[in-house]
Amino acid sequence: MAVAVGHGAPAVFTSVDSAPGSFAAPVPVWRAPCMLALFTALAALQIYVLNHGDLARVFPAGDYVLDVGFTGQHAIAFRAYALSFLVSFALFWGRDAHTRLRLIADMLPGYIAICLAADLLLAGISSVSGLGIPLHLVEVLSGIFAWLWFALKLLEHASLPREIPIRRRVIGFGRDVLLGLVLLTIAILAAHWVEAHARQIVSALRHSGIIGGLGPGVFLVLPLFFLMLYVVARIKHWRTRRDDSYTPDVTVIIPAFNEEYIIARTIEALDRAAAGYGGTVHALLIDNNSRDATAAIATRAFAAAQHISGRVLREPTPGKSHALNTGLRLAETDILIRVDADTQILPGSIARALSWFSDGRVGVVGGLPLVPGGGPFDPARQIETFVKHGFYSVALQAVNGVVGVPGMLAVYRTADLRALGGFVSGMNGEDTDISMRIGAIGYDIVVDPRIRYISEVPTSLAHMREQRLRWFRSVLHISARGRQIVLGGPASIRGRIVLPYMLFNSARRTAMIPLLLFGVLEFAFGSGPRGMMEWQPLVAFMLSASLIVAVLACLLAGKPRSILGVPSYIAFRLLRAYFTLESMLTIRVNPTKTPYRLGKTVQNPPIAPLPPHS
Numbered sequence: 014m015a016v017a018v019g020h021g022a023p024a025v026f027t028s029v030d031s032a033p034g035s036f037a038a039p040v041p042v043w044r045a046p047c048m049l050a051l052f053t054a055l056a057a058l059q060i061y062v063l064n065h066g067d068l069a070r071v072f073p074a075g076d077y078v079l080d081v082g083f084t085g086q087h088a089i090a091f092r093a094y095a096l097s098f099l100v101s102f103a104l105f106w107g108r109d110a111h112t113r114l115r116l117i118a119d120m121l122p123g124y125i126a127i128c129l130a131a132d133l134l135l136a137g138i139s140s141v142s143g144l145g146i147p148l149h150l151v152e153v154l155s156g157i158f159a160w161l162w163f164a165l166k167l168l169e170h171a172s173l174p175r176e177i178p179i180r181r182r183v184i185g186f187g188r189d190v191l192l193g194l195v196l197l198t199i200a201i202l203a204a205h206w207v208e209a210h211a212r213q214i215v216s217a218l219r220h221s222g223i224i225g226g227l228g229p230g231v232f233l234v235l236p237l238f239f240l241m242l243y244v245v246a247r248i249k250h251w252r253t254r255r256d257d258s259y260t261p262d263v264t265v266i267i268p269a270f271n272e273e274y275i276i277a278r279t280i281e282a283l284d285r286a287a288a289g290y291g292g293t294v295h296a297l298l299i300d301n302n303s304r305d306a307t308a309a310i311a312t313r314a315f316a317a318a319q320h321i322s323g324r325v326l327r328e329p330t331p332g333k334s335h336a337l338n339t340g341l342r343l344a345e346t347d348i349l350i351r352v353d354a355d356t357q358i359l360p361g362s363i364a365r366a367l368s369w370f371s372d373g374r375v376g377v378v379g380g381l382p383l384v385p386g387g388g389p390f391d392p393a394r395q396i397e398t399f400v401k402h403g404f405y406s407v408a409l410q411a412v413n414g415v416v417g418v419p420g421m422l423a424v425y426r427t428a429d430l431r432a433l434g435g436f437v438s439g440m441n442g443e444d445t446d447i448s449m450r451i452g453a454i455g456y457d458i459v460v461d462p463r464i465r466y467i468s469e470v471p472t473s474l475a476h477m478r479e480q481r482l483r484w485f486r487s488v489l490h491i492s493a494r495g496r497q498i499v500l501g502g503p504a505s506i507r508g509r510i511v512l513p514y515m516l517f518n519s520a521r522r523t524a525m526i527p528l529l530l531f532g533v534l535e536f537a538f539g540s541g542p543r544g545m546m547e548w549q550p551l552v553a554f555m556l557s558a559s560l561i562v563a564v565l566a567c568l569l570a571g572k573p574r575s576i577l578g579v580p581s582y583i584a585f586r587l588l589r590a591y592f593t594l595e596s597m598l599t600i601r602v603n604p605t606k607t608p609y610r611l612g613k614t615v616q617n618p619p620i621a622p623l624p625p626h627s
Contacts, residue, residue: 030441031483035172036173036440036490044595045591051101055100056093059090060535063090063093074090076155077093078151079136081139083146083147083151088149091153094156094527094528095124095156098163099159100117100121102597103117105598106597106602123166124159127162128155131151160520164516168493171493171601174439174493176497179453179498181501181503182503189505193506200233200237200241201234204234236561243569245411254372259367260290260292262295262348263290263294263295264340264349264427265321266336267279268299268336269298269303270354271304273305275354276298280315281318282357283352283358286358286359286360286362287320288319288320289364290320294322295322295346296323297323297326299339302331308325334436334437347427348425348426350366350424350425351422351444352422353421355469356422356468357467366461378423379460379461380461381403381461381464383466385469392575392577396575399569402460407460407462409511412506413506415452415460415507416452416512418445441483441484441490446494449498450495453505453507462569477588483596485519523597525587526590559583560579563579567579
């Protein structure tokens with residue numbers, strides 16, 4: 014795919030991968046703002062009627078909550094928010110009146126039934142136990158239910174890739190669950206200790222809005238939990254039997270489409286990285302129908318290279334996966350590296366990455382992307398990569414929970430790629446898909462933050478939008494195609510916890526901007542006699558754990574100066590949430606509902622335990 018970044022970047026950055034025709038359609042820039050405008054109108058109307066007139070007497074909490082003895086106050090009317098969001102999203106997701114009505118008729122009654130059942134269940138628990146159920150807890154659960162329900166409805170109504178049989182085997186699921194539970198318990202106890210012994214600090218953070226009125230458990234438990242996972246994973250890295258003298262010959266595949274502005278730099282960087290590597294490095298640049306001088310420039314760059322050999326090939330079928338599979342067919346080495354045409358591998362990274370494959374349990378290796386610097390999004394993007402790739406992806410290795418390695422730079426065993434049929438085409442997320450399937454076989458997915466490379470960052474808002482629409486849509490594509498990992502056996506942390514959370518997080522992020530708008534409306538116009546809407550929860554919604562993790566990730570990456578970019582990162586998270594909303598609107602609605610049922614999946618024979626690679 015072409016990348017419109019850097020000096021001299023091409024004006025055209027879209028390709029067939031921007032919106033795979035079977036599963037996505039281009040969305041006009043006005044659709045999301047119009048949806049938000051409708052949401053705002055519906056939310057304002059509900060806030061008004063829930064605080065005035067007959068509905069205010071029926072629902073004294075200022076939300077659609079049964080008056081069954083819940084205690085205390087709430088910070089936000091999640092149910093009114095959820096109803097406004099579900100209706101407005103359905104009206105703008107559907108492309109005709111029939112589809113819109115079908116979506117609303119499926120989304121609303123189910124969510125209302127869930128909330129009603131929750132009220133009756135909690136009221137029963139309160140009656141039997143004699144304990145008061147906080148209204149705030151009821152509202153928080155209502156929000157979680159809303160995002161879970163929305164994620165399920167997306168899977169049911171979206172046009173998504175078909176499920177495929179996936180070879181898999183059990184690798185320490187019980188051990189991973191036990192480790193996670195132990196570390197989570199320690200994190201909860203630590204957060205409780207902080208609240209008990211640092212009351213003044215907690216009070217100051219709450220008053221400033223960093224944690225709102227929610228207590229340190231919300232902002233401290235998850236950072237502590239993942240920090241402990243990170244430490245365990247780094248200990249595992251240290252104990253892994255890597256052999257730095259393991260330097261097999263390697264093939265580097267570079268898919269390229271209209272990359273004349275940067276391809277010479279990419280090849281020159283590869284040549285410098287190969288200078289410190291003991292094996293032979295052969296590069297295949299697959300020109301995927303470029304309409305510029307990419308092929309000619311790459312040919313000259315290969316001729317000038319001193320430490321690599323390379324050639325340029327042409328793949329006429331549009332799509333990055335087709336280019337990758339062409340390179341896979343021609344690769345003659347046991348190890349294969351895929352590199353995006355806008356990625357510059359740093360010296361030492363090839364040797365570091367290949368040393369992991371001296372351990373036969375390793376199947377995929379990735380590293381930490383760095384930004385080139387100077388672009389408007391670079392400071393925020395750098396913190397994003399530190400958080401995602403340098404912190405969370407490393408931490409999840411402690412429990413075999415890494416789902417995928419990004420295709421900017423990923424290293425595989427050629428035999429594994431061929432055995433799994435190569436890279437999937439016609440959908441987004443082919444890099445995560447292949448990594449996930451290699452992990453399902455039972456091989457380790459390694460993300461080593463000492464393997465570093467520079468990956469270009471969009472400099473225009475239009476290209477950032479195109480990139481993020483692809484990335485955020487891929488979560489649904491991967492989950493649908495790999496449904497067996499989520500629902501089938503054998504179980505894994507990757508399938509049972511991480512992938513479902515990624516779906517939940519996509520739903521939550523889709524609904525983030527509407528939630529902020531709803532909070533502003535409640536703050537401005539009141540939230541009922543039992544509401545306590547203040548500005549602090551709104552600020553905490555964007556800060557809290559994210560702020561702590563961002564600072565921590567910068568320090569762990571050895572880049573403390575990057576902390577200066579935290580304000581831009583917080584703002585970037587808002588932009589990212591907006592693009593997530595747009596991305597979900599690009600997904601085609603299936604003419605007939607095809608439920609993502611929690612039942613039987615495509616079955617395939619169980620496989621015997623696979624021996625480590627020789």
